[in-house]
Amino acid sequence: MNSTPRDLEDELRAVVGPAHVLVDGDLRAPYETDWTRRFTGSARCVVRPGSTGEVAAVIRACAAAGAPIVVQGGNTGLVGAGVPAGGEVLVSLTRLSRVEPVDAVEAQVTVEAGVTLERLQAHAREAGLDFGVDLAARSSATVGGMIATNAGGIRVLRHGSMRAQVAGVEAVLADGTVLSRLGGLAKDNTGYDLTHLLAGSEGTLAVVTRARLRLVPLLPARAVALVAVAGTDAALDLLAAARAQLPTLSAAEIFYPDGLDLVRSYAKLPAPFGEPAGAYVVLECSARTDPTDSVLEMLSTCDAVVDATVAADRAGIERLWSYREAHTEAISAAGVPTKLDVCVPLGELSALVAELPATVAAVAPAARVIPFGHLNEGNLHLNVLDTGDRAEEVTDAVLRLVAAHRGTISSEHGVGRAKAPWLPLSRTPEEIEAMRRIKAALDPAGLLSPGVLLPG
Ligand code: 2HG
Numbered sequence: 001m002n003s004t005p006r007d008l009e010d011e012l013r014a015v016v017g018p019a020h021v022l023v024d025g026d027l028r029a030p031y032e033t034d035w036t037r038r039f040t041g042s043a044r045c046v047v048r049p050g051s052t053g054e055v056a057a058v059i060r061a062c063a064a065a066g067a068p069i070v071v072q073g074g075n076t077g078l079v080g081a082g083v084p085a086g087g088e089v090l091v092s093l094t095r096l097s098r099v100e101p102v103d104a105v106e107a108q109v110t111v112e113a114g115v116t117l118e119r120l121q122a123h124a125r126e127a128g129l130d131f132g133v134d135l136a137a138r139s140s141a142t143v144g145g146m147i148a149t150n151a152g153g154i155r156v157l158r159h160g161s162m163r164a165q166v167a168g169v170e171a172v173l174a175d176g177t178v179l180s181r182l183g184g185l186a187k188d189n190t191g192y193d194l195t196h197l198l199a200g201s202e203g204t205l206a207v208v209t210r211a212r213l214r215l216v217p218l219l220p221a222r223a224v225a226l227v228a229v230a231g232t233d234a235a236l237d238l239l240a241a242a243r244a245q246l247p248t249l250s251a252a253e254i255f256y257p258d259g260l261d262l263v264r265s266y267a268k269l270p271a272p273f274g275e276p277a278g279a280y281v282v283l284e285c286s287a288r289t290d291p292t293d294s295v296l297e298m299l300s301t302c303d304a305v306v307d308a309t310v311a312a313d314r315a316g317i318e319r320l321w322s323y324r325e326a327h328t329e330a331i332s333a334a335g336v337p338t339k340l341d342v343c344v345p346l347g348e349l350s351a352l353v354a355e356l357p358a359t360v361a362a363v364a365p366a367a368r369v370i371p372f373g374h375l376n377e378g379n380l381h382l383n384v385l386d387t388g389d390r391a392e393e394v395t396d397a398v399l400r401l402v403a404a405h406r407g408t409i410s411s412e413h414g415v416g417r418a419k420a421p422w423l424p425l426s427r428t429p430e431e432i433e434a435m436r437r438i439k440a441a442l443d444p445a446g447l448l449s450p451g452v453l454l455p456g
C-alpha cells in the first residue's frame, strides 16, 4: 500500500533534515515556475538533498510511496522539464556543490551536479585550463542540468556540446540504485555507454549527482567581431570564410534587426553601426596569442561584410557580446515568449528565416518572431512574442515548417514538456518505441519526470 503524504514528508525530513523539505507554498514558489514564467505547477514538496547518498535515500522513499519526481538544477531550463506539472516531489540539487581538485595530467575534473557553470569555469581557469561549454545562463545553470539537457551554447563550434565534455557520471536510478562511473578513462569499450545515454535524457532515466568532465586548453587571447551583413545568405558566406581562414574560430552567432531593437532598448546600448543591416554576426576567435590580425584580414577580404567592429580588450569583447547575449533577457522583459529552439541544415536556414513571419502570421496575426542563435550549427532560437492564446498553434506551425526543411524540433534546450507532443516530427515511430523500452527498463513505474520528453 502507498504511504500517506504525511508519511513521505516525514521520511524525507529524516533523510535531509527538516530545513531541507519545503512544504509551505511561499517557500516552494521559487522552484515552481521556470525562468520564462511560461511553465508553472505546484510541487508536493521541495527536497534539497546534500549528497549522493541523500539523493538515493530520497528516491527510494519516493519510489516506495509511488510518488513522482521532478529534478531541478539552476532552474534555467527552457522547455518546462525542471518544474512540476503538478503534485511531484521536486528534488533540487543545488546543495550538491562540491568541486574536486583539477587533474591537470588527465585535463579532467570531478564536480557535483549542483555546481554552476560559472564556478566550474573559474575552477578550471585557476588550474590553467578551461571548460569547453559556455552559455549566457552561466551564473545559474548547473552541471547536472546541462548534462540532462545536453546543453549547447556558444562554443559548440570548437568543442562540441555537453555530451562531448562528459567522461563519466554518478547517477541514481529510479529505485535508488547508485551507478558510478567517474574513472574518466580516455578509451573504454566495455559495453553500453550509460554516461552518454543519460546526457540529454532530461531527468527521465536517472538523477545525475556527479560528473567527471573533460577540460580544454585555456585560450586567454580573444578577438570578437560584430559584423553587419545583408541577410542570412550573406551571414552564411561570412561563416564559410571564417571557417576556412580562421583556425582559432570559437563562436559564430547570428541575430536580426528586431532582436537588436529589443536588446538596445532593454540594455540601453547604442546602435552598433551607422546604418541598420539585414542581419548581424558575432565571430569570436580564441588563441594563446592575439588573433586580431587574422580576424581583420578575413573581414577585409570577405565580400559579405557590410560593416564590422572588432574588439580584443575585455570590456570591448563584453560589449560586443552583449548585443547577442542580452537577447533572452530583453525578450523576456517584453513578454512571455514561446521558445522554439530548432536546427536546420545550413542550406535551409535562409528559406526558413524567410518563411517564418508568414507561417506565424497565418495562425497568430499579432505575434512577432525574433530569431537569433548559433549560426555555425544552423541552430536558431525562434522566440515568438504576443501569441495570445495561440501558442500551441504557433508551435505546431513553426515546428512543421522546420521539419519540412529537414530540421529538428530541439537543438539544445531539449524536448521537455514543451515539445513532447511534437517529438514524432523529429524521431521515427521505431526510435520512439525504442526510447520507451529504455525508459520502461530503467523506470518501470514512470516516476522520473513524467510527461517530459516522450509523448503521452
Ligand atoms: C542562448 O543561446 C540560449 O542564448 C537561450 O540558448 C535561447 O532564450 C533563448 O531562446
Ligand code: ZN
Pocket (backbone or CB within 6 Å): 152, 153, 373, 374, 381, 412
Ligand atoms: Zn542557445
